[in-house]
Amino acid sequence: MTDMLRIAEEAAAQATEQAKFSLVSIDLNTIVFTLINTLIIVLLYFFFLHKPVCKILDERAKTVNKDMDDAQKAKEEAAAVKADYEQRLETSKEEAARIVADATKKAQAREEEIISAANEEAASMKQRAEESIQREKKRAVNEIKEEISDMVVMAASKVAEKEINAQDNEKIIDSVLSQIGKEN
Amino acid sequence: MTDLIKPMAEFSVEGPLKSISFDIGSYNVVISESIVVQWIVMLILGIVFFILGRNLKVRSTSRRQMAAEYLVNFFNNMVRDTMGEKYRKYTPYIGGLFCFSILSSLMGLFGFRCPTSDLSVIAAWGITTFVLTLRNKLKTGGIKGYLKGFIEPMPFMLPFNIIGDIANPVSQTLRHFANILAGSVIGGLIYFALGQVANGLASIGIPAICSLYFDLFSAFIQAYIFCTLTMAYVSMAECGED
Numbered sequence: 001m002t003d004m005l006r007i008a009e010e011a012a013a014q015a016t017e018q019a020k021f022s023l024v025s026i027d028l029n030t031i032v033f034t035l036i037n038t039l040i041i042v043l044l045y046f047f048f049l050h051k052p053v054c055k056i057l058d059e060r061a062k063t064v065n066k067d068m069d070d071a072q073k074a075k076e077e078a079a080a081v082k083a084d085y086e087q088r089l090e091t092s093k094e095e096a097a098r099i100v101a102d103a104t105k106k107a108q109a110r111e112e113e114i115i116s117a118a119n120e121e122a123a124s125m126k127q128r129a130e131e132s133i134q135r136e137k138k139r140a141v142n143e144i145k146e147e148i149s150d151m152v153v154m155a156a157s158k159v160a161e162k163e164i165n166a167q168d169n170e171k172i173i174d175s176v177l178s179q180i181g182k183e184n
Numbered sequence: 185m186t187d188l189i190k191p192m193a194e195f196s197v198e199g200p201l202k203s204i205s206f207d208i209g210s211y212n213v214v215i216s217e218s219i220v221v222q223w224i225v226m227l228i229l230g231i232v233f234f235i236l237g238r239n240l241k242v243r244s245t246s247r248r249q250m251a252a253e254y255l256v257n258f259f260n261n262m263v264r265d266t267m268g269e270k271y272r273k274y275t276p277y278i279g280g281l282f283c284f285s286i287l288s289s290l291m292g293l294f295g296f297r298c299p300t301s302d303l304s305v306i307a308a309w310g311i312t313t314f315v316l317t318l319r320n321k322l323k324t325g326g327i328k329g330y331l332k333g334f335i336e337p338m339p340f341m342l343p344f345n346i347i348g349d350i351a352n353p354v355s356q357t358l359r360h361f362a363n364i365l366a367g368s369v370i371g372g373l374i375y376f377a378l379g380q381v382a383n384g385l386a387s388i389g390i391p392a393i394c395s396l397y398f399d400l401f402s403a404f405i406q407a408y409i410f411c412t413l414t415m416a417y418v419s420m421a422e423c424g425e426d
Contacts, residue, residue, distance in 0.1 A: 021199035021216060021302075023365070030200075030304035031311065033219045037226055038309065042280030044226070048233035050276050053256040056240040056249075063242055 148180075149173040195376045197369050200302050218299035225287045225299070255279075266412060267419040274316075274418065281309065282411045289364050289403030292371070293395065300406070301365040303357070310357030313414045317352070320421040356413045363406050367398035 021027060153169055200217040207213065236252035244250075259279035260272070267274060288299040299305045321330045334345045374391050 019202045021202065021304075023197060023199045024303055025199060026307055027214065027216060027304045029214050030216050030218055030302060031308040033215065034222065034299075034305045034308035035312065037219070037222045038281065038284060038312070041226055041229055041284045042277050044230045044233050045280035045283060046276035048230070049237040049252060050256055050259075050279060052237045052240050053252050054260075056242060057253065057256070059242045 145177055149177065152176065195373060197365075197372065200297055216302065216304070217297050218302040218305050221291050221296045221299045222284075222288065222305070224296070225284065225291060229283055229287060262411070263415060266415040271415075271419055274415065277312075277316075278411050278415060281414070282407050285309075285360070285407035285410060286403050289406065290399065292364075292368055292403075293399050298364055298368060300360060300403075301368050303361045306357045306361040306410075309360075309410065309414075310353040313356065313417055314350075314353040316414070316418045317349075317421040320418050324422045352413075352417050356410060356417075360406050360410045363402055367402045371395055371398050 021030075149170075152173055156169075156172075202214050203217050203220045204215040205212065236248060236255070240249055240252065256279070259275050259282065263272060263275045263278050285300060288305070290298075292298040292301075318330075321333065325333065334342050336345075371391065371394060374394050378390055
């Protein structure tokens, strides 16, 4: 009985011993299973981590590139707008200068016109005044002539105490007056 | 006298457990502990990748997305810098392999047996590297170019070239496997040795410092080296057009 127990124990011990690989051994089963497991790990890594992360990195790179392109475009546009405005500003400055010059020229022309018109006006007024003076003078002289002639007639008639006919009177008076006019 | 040199306890390092065993027809399928731990790693990585990779925004400041982008950019840059722009399609493999390797090595911290300290696991990755290298050679040079590559620069170099082709994946496999295994062994030894001192109180704290190097640093550096070597072997496998 004890012998049998001993044999069984030995067999169990042997079984335990057999249930282990030796320290340095190559087992085909382990190799095959390891290959399968490695393939699964690689697939897990690829589908769960590598693919999504690479996708995101690509997208980010694309976004960054796009943003940079957009920024570059915006910069170029801004530069173009700036150049445009500068040109417009330059043009408007020239325009303004031109307008001012035109206005000055016009004003000068107008000034001259006004001055010449005023001069003309003044000249014509002077002329009119002179004419009217001449006219008045003539009229006054004529009036004086008549008055004087009347007075002379009156005085003469009083002196001569006699009526002289108007025709003779006038002859006499004219001669007198022309003498007076020459003296004047 | 013999009692004095007899160890108080024994320390042994054993291979991975045969966790599950079943038959398909006449073929006996044995699933080792390494594969079971790999499933846990796959579950964790699946959840982490899923959480990191969902709800991404083009304009985002969330830490989760920053972490996801950092990770993906890290692998993208690594592949681009080592292999060049035209090998970008290898990025998922390198990224997945790196995460798988580093987390497998770190599983030791949680009390599991690291799948990376199992030669069969690393051998599978080494075989993958070999196949990818072969594929790239055939793709760039054709069968003629590939065969011609063995007698270059001189025909007597043939045996060395054949050895070189096989040695690359083998050396990279053994490096990764042995480093992680040695780390586990040294870590175990330190625990064991300190456990014998002062009723095991000495094993508090001190192993953590060693673990920092043998588990954390080594896990990262071995994953990095393995991935870098894979990328280098695959991209260097380009056969000349002539």
